[in-house]
Amino acid sequence: MAERKKARKKKEEPKMLAEIAWEVCNQVGGIYTVIRSKAPVMVDQWGKDYVLVGPKIHPNVSSDFEEHMDDKIPIAQVVREMKEMGWDVSFGTWLVSGRPQTVLLNPASVMPQLGNIKYFYWQDHHIDFNNHDPLVDEVMAFGFMVKEFLFRMARVCLEQDVELLAHFHEWMAGTAIADIRKEQIPIKTVFTTHATLLGRYLAMNDPYFYDHLPFLNWESEANNFNVNTIARLERACAHGANILSTVSEVTAKECIHLLGRSPEAIVPNGLNIERFSVLHEVQNLHHKYKEQINHFVMGHFFQSYTFDLNNVIYFFTSGRFEFKNKGYDLTLEALARLNYKMKKHKINKTVVMFFITKQPFHSINQEVMTSRAVMEEIDHNCEEIMKQVKERLFQDAATNSDHRLPELNKLVDDYWKLRYRRTIQSWKTKRLPSVVTHNLINDADDQILNFLRGANLLNHETDKVKIVYHPDFISSTSPLFGMEYGQFVRGCHMGIFPSYYEPWGYTPVECxxxxxxxxxxxxSGFGDYVKTLDIGDEEHGIYMIDRVNQDYHSAAEQLSEKMLAFVKTTGRERIASRNLAEDLSEEFDWKNLIKHYDHAYDLALEKYPIENK
Incomplete structure (x- = not known):
């Protein structure tokens, strides 16, 4: 194929790689971050011999994808051939860093054939589809189109004596694997499971999941959770691929017991790490975004009572709402203990803990919005008063022979004095600041709220630990924060992610x-991996909770002690840790981790060489 990059020094023979994922141009989960952040490195290594394949189902795909056709490119020729069959297939560029070549397949265009697709899949692979599931229907239609696309690409590659690799992420993208193997299409396949389906279900429902894992019967558990079809599809992907890979040693154990195959490769996830040329820029950004968080905190808490913003530590956690899997339960227990310890030791600091997750809600809490609106009005009044004082003070300085500072109150009109006083009076209240910013649809059964109520951790003035539960993801359009998630993270001091079940975990890396x-x-997969690094320690900003060898309460106590130790650190110590944390983050740059993907591809080609005819 054309334009192979010089960076691909190891690849003596011409090769082409197609990477298939449900999350291409479709932001639905963590795999989206994997594919998107990895794209620049993949394009740099593979050039025009790399193509992403995804479903054309995202409503905003037109803003993320630029379609174009180039008849000289074999991929475009295959796409044109499929278009002539009446299928909705697009070839172009995903508008992200690296601008990878992308093919989008619309499952809707083959839905009239869905009955036959399912029938032949049942006939060939003994997987039935008795229970109707719209998602499975879309997945099967997409898988059929993927197989047809790869079949045609394999034909072109054979003609040009090029080896074709196909890398599938998760069962939603991998249903074509079984057909590729049965039909002996000359493609080397790699399947990556980022989290086993049954593992996620079981971890949420079994407090001793890891102890029970070796003794579980996958089939009975699949029936128990009514996911038999999907579990069988996932196993078909795992067993049909030439190489099975997963993101961590933690998930590898699940593969052995729940998928019945040991992975040949571990492919940890990375990010594109960008470092500043000067160290103080990191601190400057932290200070800038902390001021924006301070502004929110003033609006949320200061109408009821105040505390010293110079002695505030901002903790946060974020992710999908999986109360136990994400460690929200452990975090809350540790916060309750931290609150007690800070009171006992009379520590002159305040911790504000943010829970950033996604839960169904009706609207933003009216009291929260009103408080913020009134505070904005106070801010406006102060600006006008300052403007008036500045003008009159300058005039006084220029015209008065008395060099002493005049009484500033006399420089302010009675109108602004009255407006200032009335606005503050209308703002102040004796109500406790709300622990949740939105009106939840299922407020009475919410697990976070129920814990806070039971522990009486309800933002009392005497509490050293304050809670802000924000059941929506943060973005620049958020009326409460008005900042991007990454900016919010920079403004905080520590992220808390003591997960019980986390195949990898991007959030600590992002911190x-x-x-x-x-x-x-x-x-967590990330935690398990970081233990192998020489600099994976607290000095470099990573705090490890031992959940393998100790029970829930011991882990909660350990977490509360680590939180307390962090609260006691000085500003100078936190600045030093902030710089060292960036050093550790470089271990997770794709430039360092892409070697694991290269290893998986080499395994596929060496273990199962293609016999070109």
């Missing part, structure tokens, strides 16, 4: 990349 310390657990 380190922004110079923010992070708590992780050795049950």
């Amino acid at each position: 380190l990349a922004r110079g923010v310390s992070a708590v992780t657990s050795d049950l």
Whole structure:
């Protein structure tokens, strides 16, 4: 194929790689971050011999994807051939860093054939589709189109004596694997499971999941959770691929017991780490975005009572709402203990803990919005008063022979004095600041709220730990924060992610990349991996919670002690840690981790060489 990059020194023979994922141009989960952040390195290594394949289902795909056709490119020729069959297939560029070549297949265009697609899949692979599932229907239609696309690409590659590799992410993208193997299409396949389907279900429902894992029967558990079809599809992907890979050693154990195959490769996930040329820029950004968080905190808390913003530590956690899997339960227990310890030791600091997750809500809490609006009005009044004082003070200085500073109150009109006083009076209240910023649809059964109520951690003035539960993801359009998630992370001091079940876990890496310390657990793929690094320690901003060898309450106590130790650190110590955290984050740059993907591809080609005829 054309324009092979010189960077691909190891690849003596011509090769082409197609990477297939449900999340291409479709932001639905963590795999989206994997594919998107990895794209620049992949394009740099493979050039025009790399193509992404995804489903054309995202409503905003037109803003993320630029379609174009170039008849000289074999991929475009295959796409044109499929278009002539009446299928909705697009070839172009995904508008992200690296601008990777992308093919989008619309499952809707083959839905009239869905009955036959399912029938032949059942006939060939003994997987039935008795229970109707719209998602499975889309997945099967997409898988059929992927197989047809790769079949045609394989034909072109054979003609040009090029080896074709196909890398599939998760079962939603991998249903073509079984057909590729059965029909002996000359393609080397790699399948990556980022989290086993049954593992996620079981971890949420079994407090001793890891102890029970070796003794579980996958089939009975699949029936128990009514996911038999999907579980069988996932196993077909795992067993049909030439190489099975997963993102961590933690998930590898699940593969052995729940998928019945041991992975040949571990492919940890990375990010594009960008470092500043001067160290103080990290601190400057932290200060800038912390001021924006301070502004929110003033609006949320200061109408009821105040505390010293110079002695505030901002903790946060974020991710999908999986109360136990994400460690929200452990975090809340540790916060309750931290609150007690800070009171007992009379520590003159305040911790504000943000829970940033996604839960169904009706609207933003009216009291929260009103408080913020009134505070904005106070801010406006202060600006007008300052403007008036500045003008009159300058005039006084220029015209008065008395060099003493005049009484500033006399420089302010009675109108602004009255407006200032009335606005503050209308703002102040004796109500406790709300622990949740939105009106939840299922407020009475929300697990975070129920814990806070039971622990009486309700933002009392005497509490050293304050809670802000924000059941929506942060973005620049958020009326409460008005900043991007990455900016919010930079403004905080520490991320708390003591997960019970986390195949990898991007959130701690995102913290380190922004110079923010992070708590992780050795049950997460990231935590398990970071233990192997020489600089994976607290000095470099990573705090490890041992959840493998100790029970829930011991882990909660350990987390509360680590939080307390962090609260006691000085500003100078936190600045030093912020710079060292960036050093650790470089270990997770794709430039360093892409070697694991290269290893998986080499395994596929060496273990199962293609016999070109």
